[in-house]
Amino acid sequence: GESVGLHLPTLSVQEGDNSIINCAYSNSASDYFIWYKQESGKGPQFIIDIRSNMDKRQGQRVTVLLNKTVKHLSLQIAATQPGDSAVYFCAVTWAGGYNKLIFGAGTRLAVHP
């Protein structure tokens, strides 16, 4: 089955620094990848997504990089702000997987002023 994991369970950064959160997945058939932000007691909030035919996608202050060769994706947050403090999850789905979205373990990002 699919497994999705993260390299770092927690990440502490100074306000204004760039943050990089990593995620590894196991299913080579994975074709759609999403990063979510979750604040305490709330549902996941969409940040950015990327399809398997791309290796980079940028949003406002965020960039997702996908390396299908090593089955790894990352979320880069530029100029991290205190409001970015939350738990970040990667999630993947794949054709033939009945559209199931499988979540990684999560990384807690703590931004210090």
Place this chain on the structure above:
Amino acid sequence: GAVVSQHPSRVICKSGTSVKIECRSLDFQATTMFWYRQFPKQSLMLMATSNEGSKATYEQGVEKDKFLINHASLTLSTLTVTSAHPEDSSFYICSARSQGDYGYTFGSGTRLTVV
């Protein structure tokens, strides 16, 4: 944008009773809905997938007789936790997706506490 409304946000029930959680798509037709469970400091674990008008498909290890899922319309899915026990206390989250759309819209979650 797409909105999913989940109710209640918090519920406390006595052990042995049943609790129903509702998930509604407000501005789109949710052909598929997903139910997740999240324990403290853990990730979201998929419990089941439901397609409108069909029986839900449960993930391995999830008791279908304990977690009853109904998806009778394109805008409403319900999860009923039957004969709840303290170990069922968790954060339950629904997600909805429309046919042909890659997007997944999540509800705000339900904190269930069984006492």
